[in-house]
Amino acid sequence: MTGANDTERSKIICGVLDNIDEGIIALDAEGRITLFNPAAQMFTGISEKQALHRPVEELFPEQPDLVKLVRTGIKSGRSISDHGEFLLRRPATAPLPVSLAVSPIYRNSGERDGVVLILHDLSRIKELEKTLRRRDRLSMLGVLAAGLAHEIKNPLGGIKGAAQLLDRELAEDSGLKDFTRVMIREAERVNGIIEELMDLARPRPARMEEVQIARVLNDVVLFQREAFRKKKVDFLLDLDPSIPPLLGDPDHLTQLFVNLLKNAAEAVNENGRIEVVCRICHDFNYSKAGTLPAPVIVVEVKDNGPGIATEEIERIFTPFYSTKAKGSGLGLTICQKIAEEHGALLNVVSHPAKGTTFSFSIPFLRPKPQNEKKKPFEPADNEATSLPKKEKP
16 A cells, blocks of 8 residues: 555656746756756756756756756755856757755655755746836836926927918918928927827726737738838738637737837838737746636737847837837837736847847736626636637648
8 A cells, every 4th residue: 555655646746846837957966867857858958868867067067056056955965045046058049047946855764865956937037027117117107297298288289389370471482481390390299299108197998808819910910011011021920820819908909019010110121021920828827816827828029120239128118218210219118008908028039130029928818708797807717728729730
């Protein structure tokens, strides 16, 4: 009976290690790998077959800090944690920010039998921290906009009206008409900026309903393809047809995708390429206390433009910051606001001379039937298992 219980216990432990979202690497007293769970394989880009029975120095030759932490844990026999950010170098992909912890392993007899190294992925936390910083900037902008709108719009209207009256009084062949037209045009441009600010300060409440995200993307791409026909921009659309309707505001989502595609089209050169991909992301789920996890739909807008410099990446979401000569610097700020109201994340990855990718990750949420009351952003029952599988061609 005891043997059967041990077997069942081993199966449970193996199941936990296979499904936990932290990288678990067990090493013997000599520092050789004895266990390498699936999360560790995903984090490091190294397969279990490549890792098992190899010394830690051989597996991580370019990461002396990690090796030192493991060796110190083996030698001292005590738990060691490094909750700072450690960049885990991986083959053919960007480094992954992780935290490290080492704990000793003991046999039933009390004898030490190596250590276990635990890797905790910090990339999602960093994305959330960025989102919070952007939210703080939006909050400050809302206070600023409320005060500026009243102080600027009224005198601006008077300036524009006076310029229009003066324009009517001047003869058609008068050289002064050029100046009045510039005044009117610039007054309208400033008024447009103030209107955008007011939208941020007092946005229209989101009207949540079922949205066919594929249909929204199709319409936006069709419009942008026509708008940039003279530039000969090639728009490629890759949509997962199995994605059912989700909960969102169709007008706000359209505005977000128009901004992202317009920015991408303006960034590429003539005959440039923009790829729009919509897919179900299996790497993480949307979770909320008391509900089942919901899948996440990711929309990526990729361009082959010149890319964005590393020092500018964080600044592009700052209000009034723009890399375009005629940009107001509010487009991405508005996109961030729309993402926030949908419980979504907006992220950007860019490589100079290789292009830029904006990722919009929105939880797959659906409203309950009309006879049931439901809070916004609450997954429906069995939401995580209700997605139809995409048929293979």
